[in-house]
Every structure is written in structure tokens, then in C-alpha cells.
Amino acid sequence: MLKYIVKRLLILIPIVFGISFIVFAILSFTPGDPVMNILGNGADAQAYEAKREELGLNDPFLTRYFNYIKGVLTGDLGQSWNYNTPVSAELARTIPKTLMMAVLSVGLMLLLGLPIGIISAVKQYSIWDNLSTAAMLILTSMPLFWLGLMLLQKFALDLKWFPATFPTDGMGTWKHWVLPAVTCMASMMASLVRTTRSTMLEVIRSDYIRTARAKGATEKRVVMKHALRNALLPVVTLVGLNFGLLMGGALVTETVFGIYGVGYLLVNAVKSRDVPLVMGSILFVATCIGVVNLLVDVLYAYIDPRLRSQYVTPKKIKGEEE
Amino acid sequence: MSEKLLEIEDLHVRYRTDEAEVYAVNGLSLSMNKGETLGLVGETGAGKTTTALSILKLLPSKVGEITKGSIKLDGKELTKASEPEMRRIRGADISMIFQDPMTSLNPVIRIGDQIAEVLELHSKDTNRAHIDKRVDEILKLVGISKDRKSDFPHQFSGGMKQRVVIAIGLACEPRLLLADEPTTALDVTIQAQVLEMMKELKEKLNTAMILITHDLGVVAQTCDRVAIMYAGRIIEIGAIKDIFEGENHHPYTVGLFGSIPDLTKETNRLSPIPGMMPDPTKKIPGCAFADRCKYCMDRCREEEPEEYVVGTHMIRCNRFGAGKEAEA
Amino acid sequence: MAAKTASTDTVKKRSQIKAIWFRYKKNKLAVAGLILLVVLILVAICAPLIVPYEKVVEQNLMERLAPMSGAHWFGTDEYGRDMFARIIWGARYSLALGVGSIIISLIFGALIGAVCGYVGGKLDNIVMRLMDVLLAIPQILMAICIVAALGQGAFNLLIAMSASTVPKFVRIVRSSVLSLKQEEYIEAARACGTGDGRIIYRHVLPNVMGPIIVQATITMAMTILAISSLSFIGLGVPTPQPEWGTILSENKSQMRYYPYLCTIPGIAILVSVIAMNLIGDGLRDALDPKLKN
Secondary structure: OOOHHHHHHHHHHHHHHHHHHHHHHHOOOOOOOOHHHOOOOOOOOOHHHHHHHOOOOOOOHHHHHHHHHHHHHHOOOOOOOOOOOOOHHHHHHHHHHHHHHHHHHHHHHHHHHHHHHHHHOOOEEEEEEEEHHHHHHHHHHHHHHHHHHHHHHHHHOOOOOOOOOOOOOOOHHHHHHHHHHHHHHHHHHHHHHHHHHHHHHHOOOOHHHHHHHHOOOHHHHHHHHHHHHHEEEHHHHHHHHHHHHHHOOOHHHHHHOOOOHHHHHHHHHHOOOOHHHHHHHHHHHHHHHHHHHHHHHHHHHOOOOHHHHHHHHHHHHHHHOO | OOOOEEEEEEEEEEEEOOEEEEEEEEEEEEEOOOOEEEEOOOOOOOOOOHHHHHHHHHOOOOEEEEEEEEEEEOEEEOOOOOHHHHHHHOOOOOOOOEOOOOOOOOOOHHHHHHHHHHHHHHHHOOHHHHHHHHHHHHHHHHOOOHHHOOHHHHOOOOOOOOHHHHHHHHHOOOOOOEEEOOOOOOOOHHHHHHHHHHHHHHHHHHEEEEEEEOOOHHHHHHHEEEEEOOOOEEEEEEEEHHHHOOOOHHHHHHHHHOOOOOOOOOOOOOOOOOOOOOOOOOOOOOOOOOOOOOOHHHHHHHOOOOEEEEEEEEEEEEOOHHHHHOOO | OOOHHHHHHHHHHHHHHHHHHHHHHHHHHHHHHHHHHHHHHHHHHHHHOOOOOHHHHHHOOHHOOOOOOOOOOEEOOOOOOEEHHHHHHHHHHHHHHHHHHHHHHHHHHHHHHHHHHHHHHHHHHHHHHHHHHHHHHHHHHHHHHHHHHHHOOOOHHHHHHHHHHHHHHHHHHHHHHHHHHHHHHHHHHHOOOOOHHHHHHHHHHHHHHHHHHHHHHHHHHHHHHHHHHHHHHOOOOOOOOOOOHHHHHHHHOOOOOOHHHHHHHHOOOOOOOOHHHHHHHHHHHHHOOOOOO
């Protein structure tokens, strides 16, 4: 198992570097002059040249990329072009909020989504099931920012239950997080409910569930003890996938509620062509996604004994590669 | 003659799907004595599994439904039993072994726990140590080392899995065991082993068994009586020697035997039964076999043939008994 | 003999499509989705016949924030532009971008995926590693980077969305082709001496198409959402072009007192995405009856 984890971490390295290279290339060959962006149009030629030299823009592309990577490997993510602050400081400022948002919305999604999905499957075609299917369809089909705006309008501006703006510094109170978390998890929860329902339905029809019933087990026992754990695998994937995505910041939710998280940071950096900041955020996101995927696979092995034995036998790991 | 254990009277089962209604069992009657082994033989789709599931009341919910008839276990009416009552019966009084051992064990639960579960559900003694001891005994009974009880199903071969399934089925020493093609999915050599073991165990525990199969060889080896099913009805039933050595048979039974190679006779080819089973979505007024029968008469299509009974042997065909006299 | 098999083949094919349609037709919601989408597409195509484009951009400060009325069915925005005209023309932008980017990415994705899956070897290995890298970044981030590089605009958004969707389709097509290659009927066809081209055309393609079409419809729904989100955060279609997400973004400051200015474009997005999701679900059930229930 340990060997497998190490191996997966090693695979992660080229992927992260690949991403950094692709993004660096895209940003470097972008038309337009970043120095002009920073200094404004009226800058004199000397200051312009000095700035270009300072940012290393006069070096060839590959040299610039290697310089950047050298920095990253020594723990230096560079300076933001726009704010003149270290990228790592900007990330440190935004990551807690993004993490908070991810934890809250994934937690909320599990808390609501799992029971709804299970009940829908167990009571298939009941009014409850039809209602939840319809609600989930609407939630998946709804633009998140629209949902966020409506919630903001109703619960913050009309009813004044929650604050409408997020403090620029600090984490705010729990009240600040309710609406963003609900908005953020809406469509994820819908897909969780759908996945849970369909895998539960599939599992409930399987032979071993019939065996459990033939043993005289109660319906509750059949669902909770026999079906749920088998149905959990795709759910774990989905949760991991969403958590990883959220580490990239819920771009839209953060924009709607004005939360200065990684997503917000990234969008602003992209808009202002702040290459080091974009690179730093993307590296962070890619690493997070890779690590979360690894965690999902480890969890998989924990849930499914069939996979566990695969990791133990080295032969099968090789066979698994393709 | 010993006491009746199971009596099924005029059982009708219907499946209702989006597309059509399927009449799976149509007026099946059957009775069994304690400790007896009955072979239930017929083609795929004859309604054998449906009959077994009806006895346990495990027909797929909302789709399958017992529309008519009665099933009595030891005189107790099962069709009217409540769900909690049925749960007490399942696994304890009646248990079932399913066709495919590969899929009938829960992949994420250790096999020891799967066997223990049925004990926990039914025995009054919930002491963990006692249950554990009992699990060891049962494993020994089916020939699995007790060291393997913390293994998961995927670590077992097909034959071993079926042993586990049998262990689950017999753990509470049920009065009736429904074995739905327990050996079909296994290799021929393993088949023989498993069958032999089942036979021994059922004798040891004095369990009655309904053995569902389409393999007449298996029936000849293990059963006391044989019932032949066709299109949801029993068309012939009798003691093993009535069926295998008797003179008169339902034309379908003759066809069934004709589809098996016989080494003692020199023939060039097998004689399969022409045609197909009738469409199960249609109700048939007369004999279901009429369309494929070379002896078919007009009255065969109009009403269901009378039972023709000689001793332990029953045939439902107009060629015999009252039907024959009417023809003459 | 050959003629006979050919004719039974076409009969079988036709009856298969018929059977799929028969199953699809039974799902009333899926049919409703199809009708909705057809109506939306008609609206998008016929937009010039319904309202002229001038109305979309024409500012009339005398009539800013006018309520819904006979003259302005959906009212006007803060520049006095007619909301009805903007929504109708918005269908063009949103749908064309969604459908267009899916078609482009489907063509490239299917091509690359099928070749990789069928040829295998070194080429497959290199391409798939590249796809792994691309798939490791969330699609929307990839799209944002590309938009940043190309600049804001409807056409650039189309390219960004297509390019960022390609890896997904490559993967789906490749894995279906790979698993299909193992299927016994493909082996049987090969054993009968059928050529590669014919195997791909006759056996592989028809069997891969099902899941891909389903994926494409569902991805299209997601793409339309992503496009409107990008427009909303200011990285998509720039104002005054009437993409639905753009319209929402323009009007969000009016939400407090003129909520319908945000509700209407939101509903437009919601309805078209629901239609596509319904079609996707219906197709999935119709193509694979086993999955249903």
C-alpha cells in the first residue's frame, strides 16, 4: 500500500510540471505587453526597459520557464506583478477561505445528498423520489451565480437573516458562510443524489442483496449493512472530484459573494495578466487535485476488499497500469 | 407416509412491467413431505425460480405478485403472512441457495460474518462467542477451514463460494431448502462434489429440499420425487422411478428425455422438441404444450387437461385417463 | 448469400433505431426536453424575424428600467435596451456557443481518441499522457487560461470551451474503442476475415456512438452553464453582446428593485440546460435499456 502511494506521488510530479509548462506557455505567448499593463501607457522608455529586465521578460521563453521552476523548487513562487507582494503570501491569504468553503460545502452536500439519494432509491417511484429527482434536475441545470444572486436577494437583502457582504479581511462569522456554502454545494449535491440513487438501485437489485433478504434481514439492515457500502464507491469518487475542484476555488460563488479565495485571486490574476500569480494558483490547484485523487484511491481500497488485495499483490499493480 | 411439510395450491404469479404482463406461474399445485427431496425440472422460463421466490415471498417488489392460490408451510398460510412473520421464516425455516455463487455473496463483508449474520438474525442465543463457534462448525460441515472465515468472497473459487452459500442456507437448520440450480455455474467435477455434500447434509439435518435444475442427471442422483414444469404449470410429477422408468409420460417429458444423449441406444442425432415455449404474456386456455405436441387434439386447446393419477405418478395430459376415454 | 446478409443488416439497423426511438418516445420528460430544445433552436435561428438586431443594442435612456409592458415584454435594462430582444438574440449566442463548442470538441476528440485506441502503442501513450496532464486542471480553469491568452470575445470563448473539452472526449472515445476491441463479436468479425476499415465502420462506430452521444448532450448542458458563468465573471462574451450570462451580469446591480431583469435570463439558461439534461437522460435510457430501473 505504501509503495502504491509513493508511486502515485511520483506520477503526480510530471503531471504538475506538465500543467505548469502548458499554462506558462499559454500565458507567455499571449499577445499584449504585460509591462504596459503594469506601468500604464504613459511610461517612459527607460523605466519600461528596466521593468522588462526586472521581470526577466528579455530572456528567451525556456530560460524564463526554467528560472521560474528553479524558484518553485526552492520554495519561491515569485512576486506578483500587480501587487508587488510574494505570490506565496497572496496564496496564504486566500487558501484558508477556499479550504473553509470546500469543507463546508462538501460536508453539507454529504449531509443532505446521501440521505436524499438513499431514500429516493429505496422508495423508487414514490412521490418523494419523483420530487427529489425533479428538484435535483433543476439544481444541476441552474447557473450557480444565478442561484447565489437569488439567495442573496432573498435571505440577505429582503429577510436580512445573513450579511450581504463578506469582510475583506479575516474569515467572517458562520453567518457569512451559510449562503456561499449552500450556493456552492447545490449542483454538487444534485449529482451526488443522482449517483447515490442510481448505484443504490443497481446494488439493491444484485444477487447478494437477494441473499441478504433470503436470510430474513430487515429492509433497514439490507440497506444500511449490505447495500450502502457497496454503493459508496462511486460516491467517494464524486466527493473527491468535487473537493479537488473546489480547491481551485469556487470561482463563481466567490465572485458572487465577494469572498477573496483562490478562485477570486485566480480570476483577477488572469484578467490582469499577472503571470506569477496565475502560475502559483494553478500549481496549487493541480497539486491539491492530485493529492485528493490519491486519497480517494486509498479510501477506495479501504472500502472495497477486492481492490485492497490488488494493491498488495505487486503483479496486479503492473497489470493495472493500462 | 410422513407429514406434509409444504403444500402449494393453485398458485398464480404474474410479473407486471412497463411493456407487458407476464404470466409466470399458472395454477401450480405441489405438496412435499418432511425430509423429502423434490426435483423441479423444466426449461429456462418455465417458472421454476419464480415458484421458489414465491414460497419465500421474495418476488421483485411492485413487479412480481402472487395473484391467486395458497402456499402452506406446516399448515401455516404463507401468502397471508405479514412481512415480519416472513422475515422470521426466511433463513430459519426456509432458506434458499441461488444460482450464481459468484454474485450471491456480498463482496465487502467477510464470509464468516455473512454466515454469522443469519445466526444473529434467528437464534435466541446472541452470545458472540457461541455464534462464532457455530460458524466454525458450519464451515467444517461444508468443508471449509475455519481459518478462512475472515477472508472476503473474492478470495474463494466458485465451488468454495457455493459452499459458503450452502453454509448460509443451512446455518439455522431449516426445514426446507430451496436450491435454485446450485451447481449450474460450477465445473463438472466441482458440481459432483457440491451435490454429494448437499445430499449428505440434508440427510444429516433432515431438511426437505426443492432442487431446481434443468439437468436430469442431477435429478436422478439426488431426488426422491420429480416435478416437470412447463409454462408455469406442473405437467407431470412422480417418484423418481415413475419418471425415469414409468411407461406413460407427458409428451413434453418424453421430449425432454429425448433431448439428452442416451449412451445405451444407438442413434444418429438427438431429438429436440420442435418449437418454442408459448409467449408468457398470453393466457393459454388449454394445454400449454399443445402447439408443440404431435398428439395434440382439439380439446387440448380448449380446456386444461385433467390430472391422470396412478399411485404416486400424475400426468396432466389428455392422452391418458378421462381424456383418453373421451377420445375413444 | 451476401445480398441476403446485407439486407438483414439494414433491416436490423433500421429496427434498432426504431426501437431506440420507441423507447425514447415513451419517456414523456425526454420528449418534452426535445420539444423545448427544438423550440429554442428555432427561436435562435429565427431571431432576426422576431426582433431586429438594432433593438438589442439600441440604448434609449428615456426608457431606462421600464417595467414589462406591451412595448417591452420583458421591460428594459438600465440603458433602456429592450430585454425581450436581448433574450431572444441571447439564445443565438448561448446555444450556438454551446452546440458549436461541443461539435468541434467532439470531432477532434473522437478522431484523436479513435486513432489512439485503435492504433495503440507509442502514439497512444504520448497522447494519453498529454491528456492526463490536461485533465488534471479543472476544465473551467483551462478555459479561463485560454481566454486570457486569446482575449475576451465570443469566438475566443468558443475556442477556449472546445479546446478544454477535447481531452474529455478523447478519453471517453479511446476507452470505449479499447474495450470494444476486446469484445467477442469484434474478434468474431476479425476471425471471419473482415478488414479493419469495415470493422471500425460496421462494428466499432455504431457501438461507441451511443455512450458518446449521451455524454455529448450532457456535456453540452454543462458547457452552456460554464459559458454563462464565464460571461458572468467577466471572462466570456463581452457586453453589449447579448449572451444570457452577460445579460445577468449587466443587471445584477438592479437585482434589488428590478428582480425580473435577473430572473428572466436565469430562467432562459435554466430551461435550455434542463432541456439538454432531459434529452441526455432519455437517450441514455433509450440506448441502454438495462440501465433503466
